[in-house]
Amino acid sequence: MSTIFLLAILFLGFLITFQIAKASEYVGILKGEKKTFEQNNRINGFLMITFLVLGLIGVYWCNELFRDKILGDAASQHGVKIDNMLYITIAVTGVVFIITQVLLFWFAFKYQFSEKRKALYLSHNNRLEVIWTVVPAIALTVLISFGLYYWFNITGDAPKDALVVEVTGKQFAWIFRYPGKDNQFGKKYYRNINEGKMNQLGLLWDDKAAQDDIIVAGQEMYLVVNKPVKLIINSRDVVHNVGLAHFRMKMDAVPGTPTTMWFTPLYTTAQMKEKTGNPNFEYEISCDQMCGRGHFTMRGVIRVVSEDEFLLWRAKQVPAYAQLMQANAPATPGPDSTTKITPRTPAKAGAEEMNSGH
Amino acid sequence: MSNDNVLHGHPDVETAHELHHDGHHVHHKETFITKYVFSQDHKTIAKQFLITGMIWAMIGGLFSVLFRLQLGYPDQSFPFLETILGKWAKGGKIQPEFYYALVTMHGTVLVFFVLTGGLSGTFANFLIPLQIGARDMASPFLNMLSYWFFWLASVTMVSSLFLETGPASGGWTSYPPLSALGGASEGSKAGMDFWIISMALFVVSSLLGGLNYIATILNLRTKGMSMTRVPLTIWALFFTAILGVLSFPVLLSGFILLLFDRHAGTSFYLSDIFLNNSQIALPNEGGSAILYQHLFWFLGHPEVYIIILPAMGLVSEVMSTNSRKPIFGYMAMVGSLFAITVLAFLVWAHHMFVTGLNPFLGSVFVLLTLLIAVPSAIKVFNWLTTIWRGNIRFTPGMLFSIGFVSMFISGGLTGIFLGNSTLDLHLHDTYFVVAHFHIVMGVSAFFGMFAGIYHWFPKMFGRYLNNTMAYIHFWITLVGAYLIFWPMHYEGFAGMPRRYFDFSIWESFNQFNGLNRFISIVSIIVFAVQLLFVFNFFYSIFKGRKVTTQNPWGSTTLEWTAPIRPGHGNWPGEIPEVHRWAYDYGKDDRDFVPQTEPVGPNERHH
Numbered sequence: 001m002s003t004i005f006l007l008a009i010l011f012l013g014f015l016i017t018f019q020i021a022k023a024s025e026y027v028g029i030l031k032g033e034k035k036t037f038e039q040n041n042r043i044n045g046f047l048m049i050t051f052l053v054l055g056l057i058g059v060y061w062c063n064e065l066f067r068d069k070i071l072g073d074a075a076s077q078h079g080v081k082i083d084n085m086l087y088i089t090i091a092v093t094g095v096v097f098i099i100t101q102v103l104l105f106w107f108a109f110k111y112q113f114s115e116k117r118k119a120l121y122l123s124h125n126n127r128l129e130v131i132w133t134v135v136p137a138i139a140l141t142v143l144i145s146f147g148l149y150y151w152f153n154i155t156g157d158a159p160k161d162a163l164v165v166e167v168t169g170k171q172f173a174w175i176f177r178y179p180g181k182d183n184q185f186g187k188k189y190y191r192n193i194n195e196g197k198m199n200q201l202g203l204l205w206d207d208k209a210a211q212d213d214i215i216v217a218g219q220e221m222y223l224v225v226n227k228p229v230k231l232i233i234n235s236r237d238v239v240h241n242v243g244l245a246h247f248r249m250k251m252d253a254v255p256g257t258p259t260t261m262w263f264t265p266l267y268t269t270a271q272m273k274e275k276t277g278n279p280n281f282e283y284e285i286s287c288d289q290m291c292g293r294g295h296f297t298m299r300g301v302i303r304v305v306s307e308d309e310f311l312l313w314r315a316k317q318v319p320a321y322a323q324l325m326q327a328n329a330p331a332t333p334g335p336d337s338t339t340k341i342t343p344r345t346p347a348k349a350g351a352e353e354m355n356s357g358h
Numbered sequence: 359m360s361n362d363n364v365l366h367g368h369p370d371v372e373t374a375h376e377l378h379h380d381g382h383h384v385h386h387k388e389t390f391i392t393k394y395v396f397s398q399d400h401k402t403i404a405k406q407f408l409i410t411g412m413i414w415a416m417i418g419g420l421f422s423v424l425f426r427l428q429l430g431y432p433d434q435s436f437p438f439l440e441t442i443l444g445k446w447a448k449g450g451k452i453q454p455e456f457y458y459a460l461v462t463m464h465g466t467v468l469v470f471f472v473l474t475g476g477l478s479g480t481f482a483n484f485l486i487p488l489q490i491g492a493r494d495m496a497s498p499f500l501n502m503l504s505y506w507f508f509w510l511a512s513v514t515m516v517s518s519l520f521l522e523t524g525p526a527s528g529g530w531t532s533y534p535p536l537s538a539l540g541g542a543s544e545g546s547k548a549g550m551d552f553w554i555i556s557m558a559l560f561v562v563s564s565l566l567g568g569l570n571y572i573a574t575i576l577n578l579r580t581k582g583m584s585m586t587r588v589p590l591t592i593w594a595l596f597f598t599a600i601l602g603v604l605s606f607p608v609l610l611s612g613f614i615l616l617l618f619d620r621h622a623g624t625s626f627y628l629s630d631i632f633l634n635n636s637q638i639a640l641p642n643e644g645g646s647a648i649l650y651q652h653l654f655w656f657l658g659h660p661e662v663y664i665i666i667l668p669a670m671g672l673v674s675e676v677m678s679t680n681s682r683k684p685i686f687g688y689m690a691m692v693g694s695l696f697a698i699t700v701l702a703f704l705v706w707a708h709h710m711f712v713t714g715l716n717p718f719l720g721s722v723f724v725l726l727t728l729l730i731a732v733p734s735a736i737k738v739f740n741w742l743t744t745i746w747r748g749n750i751r752f753t754p755g756m757l758f759s760i761g762f763v764s765m766f767i768s769g770g771l772t773g774i775f776l777g778n779s780t781l782d783l784h785l786h787d788t789y790f791v792v793a794h795f796h797i798v799m800g801v802s803a804f805f806g807m808f809a810g811i812y813h814w815f816p817k818m819f820g821r822y823l824n825n826t827m828a829y830i831h832f833w834i835t836l837v838g839a840y841l842i843f844w845p846m847h848y849e850g851f852a853g854m855p856r857r858y859f860d861f862s863i864w865e866s867f868n869q870f871n872g873l874n875r876f877i878s879i880v881s882i883i884v885f886a887v888q889l890l891f892v893f894n895f896f897y898s899i900f901k902g903r904k905v906t907t908q909n910p911w912g913s914t915t916l917e918w919t920a921p922i923r924p925g926h927g928n929w930p931g932e933i934p935e936v937h938r939w940a941y942d943y944g945k946d947d948r949d950f951v952p953q954t955e956p957v958g959p960n961e962r963h964h
Contacts, residue, residue, distance in 0.1 A: 003438045010886060017890060018897075021826035025903060028825075037751070040825065044752035047833060048760070055840065066848040069869045078783075085780045086851075093771040100738060100767045107745045108760050111681070112752065119682040119944035120747040128743070129690050129736070136735040140728045140774070147778035148721050154780065155717035171542065171634040190630040191639045202632070233714075236632045238536040239647055241712065241787065245853025245866050248784040252713045254647050255535060256629025259714030284866045288787040288855045290529040292536060292543045293454040296858035 038113070045112035052105035056098070072246070072276060075283065075304075076263040079248035081150045088146055092139055158230035158262035165221060166232045167285075168201060169240030169253040172294030174285060175200055176216040179209075180319055185232075186210020193236065198324045201236075211321040214314070219300045221285070223265050224310045230262040240298065243288035246272070250288055265304040272304075388926075396506075398498035399926040403505050404484035405818060408811070410505075410512060411476020412892060417516075418467035419885050421460045428452045430878025432860045432871075446524070455544050457859045458527035462545065463519070465530025466553070470560055471515070473665040473803045475508050478564075478602070481668055481810050482571045482595045484818065488917035489589050491580025491934060493927045496573035500566050507563035511556045518552030526553035529857065531658065534627040534650050538619045539640075541633045550620070554613050561606045561613075568606075571599040580916070582936035586692075587953070589915050589940040590685060593692050594671025597699040598664050605660040605703070612653030619645070626650075648713050655706035662799045663702040666766075667695060669806020670737060673759040675940075676809045677741060679913050680756035681748030682949060684941035687740045694733035701730045711779040712786050720779045727777035734770050738763060749944075753911070754828035755813035761836045762805035768840075769798025772847065787857075790850020793843045801839045808832075811895070816910050820923045821902030827894040831887055838884035842877050849873065914952050915940050 028036035074083045111117070166177040166185060179185045186209040192202035203210040216222075223229050233242055235253035242261075243250045251261040265283075273281045285300030305313065318326075397403060427436060428451075435450030446456035483501065487494055495501045518525040527545025528537040532553065540547040575596045579588070618624040619642075627650045628642035678685040685691060708727040711720050741763050750756065772794040775781045785791065808831075815823050854867040861867045861874075909918040916936070920928050934954045942951040946961060 013886075014890065014893065017827065017830065018893070021824045021830075021894075024826045025824055029903075040829070041750075041752050044757060044829065045750075048752075051833075051836070058840070059844070062845055062848070066845065066873075070848050070851040082780055082784050085778065086775070086784070089775050089778065089781060093774055097767065097771055100742065101764060103742050104745075104760065104763055104767070107742065107748075108750060108752075111745060111748045112750050114749065117749045118947075119749040121684065121944045121946075122686060122743070122747070123684045123941065124687045124689065125743075129687050129740075132739040133732060133736055137732050140731055143774060143778060144725055144728050147724060147780045150780040151721060151724070151778075152717065154783065155720070170632075190632050193632045193639060195637060236630075237634060238539070238542050238631075239533055243787070243853065243855060245784075248853075250712045250783050250786050254714060255631050256643070257646060257648065257714060278865070280865050282865050284864060286853070286855050286864065286866070290458070290533070290536065290857045293458060293527075295458070296454070296860055297863065299863060 041113050045109050048105050048112075049109040052102065052109075055101070055105075073267075074246070074248050075267050075272060076244075076247035076249065076265055078154045078263045079246070080266075081153065082248040085146055085150050089143060092143060096139075154263075155261075158260070159228045162228040162230040162262055163224060164230050164232065165223070166234065167221070167242055167253070167300075168234040168236055169242070169287065169291070169298070170200075170236040171238065171292050172287070172298040174219055174221075174242075174298070174300040175236075176221045176300075177201060178214040178216070178314065178317070180212030180214055182209055182212055184209040186213050190236065198320065198327065203320065205321055205324075212319045213321070214317040215320040216317070219285075221300065221302045222310055222313050223302055223304050224307050225265050225268045225271075225304050227307070228262055228264045230260060233259045233261070238291050239289050240287050240291050241289035243286040244283070244302070245286065246283050252289055265302075268304045268306060269302075270305075396502060398494070398502045400483045400487050400495050400498065400501060401818070401924070401926075401928075403501055404480050406505050407476060407479030407483060407508065408818075410508065411472050411480060412895070414467050414471040414476065414512065416889070416892060418464050418472060419888060421464040421467070423882055423885050424452065425457055425460045425464070426878040426881045428457055428859065430875040432862060454859045455524060455527060458529075458543075458857070459525045459545055459549070461857060462527050462529055462532075463515075463525055466526075466557075467515070468800065469530060469661065469665070470557070471508075471512060473799070473807070474564065474602075474661070475560070477665065477803060477807050478595065478598055478668050479505070479508065479567060480807075481591070481672060481814075482567065482599065484814065485591050485917065486571055486574050486595060487578070488817070488920060488924075488928060489592055489915050489940075490575060490578060490583055491916050491936065492574060492578035493929075493933065495570050496578060497570055501570050504563050504566035504570065507559050507566065511559035511563060514552055514556035514559060518549050518556070521548050521552065523547040523549055525549040531651075531654055532616075533654075534616060534619060534647055535631055538616060538627055539631070539633065540620075541636050541638070551617075554617055558610060558613060561610045564602050564606050568599040568602040571595060572603065575599075580933045580936055583916075583953075586689075587936060587939045589671075590674040590688070590691055590695075591668075591671040593695055594667045594674075597695050598667045601660045601664050601667070601699055601702055605657040605664075608653055609657035612650055612657075615653070616650065648710070651710055651713060652706070655709045656703075658709065659706040660702040662795070663698055665799050665803045666806075667698070669762060669803045669809075670695070672806050672810040672813070673741070673762045674744075675915070676755045676759045676813045677744050677763075678941055678943060679813075679911050680751045680753055680759070681745045682751075682912075682943045683744055683748040684943055684945075685740070686743040687736075688939065688941060690736055691740055694736045697733040698730060701726060701733075705730065705777075708777050708779070708782070711782045717779075724777060724779050728774060731770070731774055731777075734766075738767055738770070753812065754823065754825065754832060755809045757829070757832045758805045758809035758812060761832065762802050762809060764836075765797050765802040765805055765839065768844075769794055769796075769802060773798060784853065785850055787855055788850040788852075789846040789854050789856055792856045793846035793850060796846075797839070797843050801843070805835075808835075808891075813911065814917075815895075815898070816905040816922075817917055817920075819899050819902070820905050821898055822905060822910075823898045823902060824894050827890055831891045831894070834887045835884055838880050838887070841880045842884065845873055845877065909952075912950050914942055914950050916953060919952065919954055 074080045164179060168175040186207040187204045188202045189204060190202045192199060233251050233253045235255040237255060240253040241250060242253060247263050249261055249263050251259050269283060273279055283302035287295055287298035437450040439447035440450050446453055523544045526549045527543060536542050537546050537550055575592060615626040619627050625642035625645035627647050628645040631640040674685050674691060705723060705727045707715060707723045776785055776794055812823060812828060849870050905922050908922060916934060919934050936953045937956045938953055940953055945951055
């Protein structure tokens with residue numbers, strides 16, 4: 001019912017607008033084309049300057065409204081740099097934005113048609129044109145320099161002592177793997193993936209390094225505050241993206257091509273709860289690359305904790321292999337025969353080793 | 359209605375219909391079919407592109423209204439949606455699959471069918487022969503084919519909406535493996551095949567058109583019309599056509615490889631995939647999903663210039679005419695168009711900073727990307743100087759031109775954020791990106807297109823659009839566009855990802871519920887106002903105030919020397935000869951000097 005009502009209102013609105021529009025056209029003709037034109041021109045000129053003034057107020061107001069809802073403190077060292085870059089860019093582009101918009105609408109208002117005015121015949125001016133080629137070029141050089149300085153800083157090699165965690169995306173969840181005591185990821189091959197047999201990453205159980213790998217149940221990754229972490233990012237199916245809004249980092253998860261990123265968390269989750277005043281605060285991992293119908297539910301959580309808490313947490317984790325053994329204990333003593341290495345694996349496994357060799 | 363006489367008067371210039379009998383070059387008999395359907399007249403083809411584009415724009419816009427309903431009112435159900443959409447809106451709630459299909463179709467339709475087909479197709483066809491002084495395109499037949507391939511592409515795309523498994527839903531970029539695997543998404547089943555076929559047909563249309571535009575501009579200029587005398591619209595359309603001809607084939611090759619991966623068991627884009635739905639490991643190994651992204655963006659980036667260059671050309675022309683001043687820095691305008699065209703081919707990987715791209719390669723793309731800001735800045739300053747000390751008439755075309763510059767500045771500046779890879783790490787695929795490209799190539803290009811439509815409507819149909827409706831259209835659209843997209847930058851700063859169906863489970867992004875609702879309401883209003891424009895358009899074709907003078911805007915260019923309703927062949931007698939550039943406004947105490955007038959002995963040089 002309300003739909004019909006809404007449609008009726010919409011239709012009526014159209015009808016009225018149309019009638020007014022038509023009537024004003026008749027009136028215009030009766031008044032004389034010239035007079036109508038001058039009147040319309042004055043109205044639009046006035047609206048130009050009104051739009052400028054209200055628009056600038058609106059920009060300021062919008063900023064007041066949302067400034068506290070957006071960034072918060074960057075929670076990683078990289079994030080601090082990215083925020084710096086952001087503020088530099090906002091400052092430079094902000095100045096240009098205000099100058100150009102003011103000129104545009106001010107000129108439109110000031111030079112609106114008048115019987116008395118004669119347009120200036122000005123086709124070009126080389127000096128002016130050189131100025132506004134060179135000035136933007138310099139401004140951009142500054143932005144590029146800052147940008148690339150930070151970029152190489154952020155994308156450079158991770159520190160040697162970084163904690164290494166593997167993140168694998170699948171439709172529509174994350175799988176986290178820690179290397180275990182040997183600090184080495186075991187080999188894996190995607191055709192070995194078998195969720196029923198507790199092998200969601202396709203680990204090769206014959207590989208000793210795989211046997212102590214910890215696969216985290218649930219969607220929580222634990223990191224140590226102030227300790228660099230390097231993520232090795234994989235996907236099991238389509239392209240995903242590990243998006244970390246609070247750390248200001250992002251990296252695609254591409255099937256078949258592992259990617260990496262590293263950063264250093266600056267605050268524990270508990271500290272962030274305090275800083276933001278939000279008791280529900282979590283570092284969330286959002287999937288930032290369209291990955292199918294459940295894309296928007298692909299949520300992971302990062303718990304940043306102190307070194308001690310981390311060690312305690314890790315001590316409680318049971319390696320995936322041990323879990324499998326437990327489950328299979330009564331029946332089969334050894335690794336399940338169906339998860340044996342297939343003949344095509346060595347090359348693949350070699351590539352995998354390169355990624356995990358730290 | 360007696361008033362109609364007041365409104366329409368009697369044209370004092372004869373129309374082409376009367377002149378038609380004197381024209382010697384067009385003596386074939388025209389039936390309804392050859393005149394309105396399979397016409398080879400560039401003006402009719404232009405109108406076909408325009409009207410098809412407008413229908414697409416309404417469909418694409420309606421899609422955005424539907425998904426904005428979901429984003430603005432995620433908890434509410436709308437029973438009428440189920441009535442219209444059936445299973446896609448079960449219980450009055452849009453289903454996630456359908457939401458993604460809507461987003462995908464909205465993007466595809468607006469980017470390709472409206473702002474490429476509808477914009478370039480319309481104005482390249484309409485203006486190139488008329489402004490350079492040609493009777494028609496180099497090949498009117500290929501030109502006609504170009505439209506009909508567009509039509510076929512449209513039919514294919516529309517049909518995909520009615521498939522059991524729904525249309526393509528992997529985003530307008532359709533990245534594999536998602537788009538390659540029916541097992542990963544419903545939309546990647548038959549819908550994706552329809553999408554690829556439709557896009558392939560569209561590429562053919564666009565190539566046929568583009569080659570024709572280039573050939574026409576290079577070969578069919580009238581006597582005296584050197585390349586430095588053509589209006590900027592022609593330069594812009596020329597570079598647009600070059601961009602299209604050089605980059606669309608790469609996209610097509612990318613699509614063909616995708617088709618092979620889908621149906622022929624190849625592994626161009628596929629490797630190491632274990633499907634969650636079916637719990638099956640696929641046999642494909644060794645492919646690269648990133649390869650597709652390179653092929654896609656090699657067109658995808660030039661594509662945004664394919665969209666914006668024609669708008670720049672139209673705006674330059676309309677601005678100069680209505681400021682009664684020459685365009686400032688004609689050669690700089692041409693030079694910057696050229697620079698943008700060249701750079702457009704060298705920046706594609708800035709869409710891929712976070713794919714694991716080599717950081718050094720990334721830095722090269724940062725440099726080249728931000729370089730584009732220089733020619734863009736030159737253009738903006740030249741437009742500003744064009745209206746400076748002019749004598750501005752706020753015709754609807756002029757209003758939209760000013761709106762274009764405003765939008766182009768706003769959206770262009772945010773490009774400086776995203777082109778800088780450091781910031782892209784945070785802003786990539788957030789609402790900041792959505793805001794950026796909607797402003798800089800969505801709204802801007804639409805404003806350019808509206809400027810063109812309002813300005814050349816009298817030439818197209820021999821009647822004016824209604825001014826009052828045009829003013830309402832402009833002001834609500836301008837204000838509405840800023841209200842919709844400006845706050846989205848803030849959502850982007852917060853890292854809020856695009857292409858999310860619902861934000862309620864996210865602690866980091868759920869603070870914007872009120873804002874999302876506000877944006878949805880404004881976008882519905884803006885959409886309604888576009889319908890007002892469409893109404894004005896069709897009403898005015900038949901009932902608008904008649905054009906009674908040959909040159910209603912006091913323009914210098916050639917199209918206004920043709921009869922009010924030119925027949926096929928454009929000029930009844932000889933094609934006019936050109937003696938000067940297109941921007942002699944306000945020269946030597948004269949309001950304007952048409953291009954056809956020989957240079958006087960005492961005239962000063964521009």
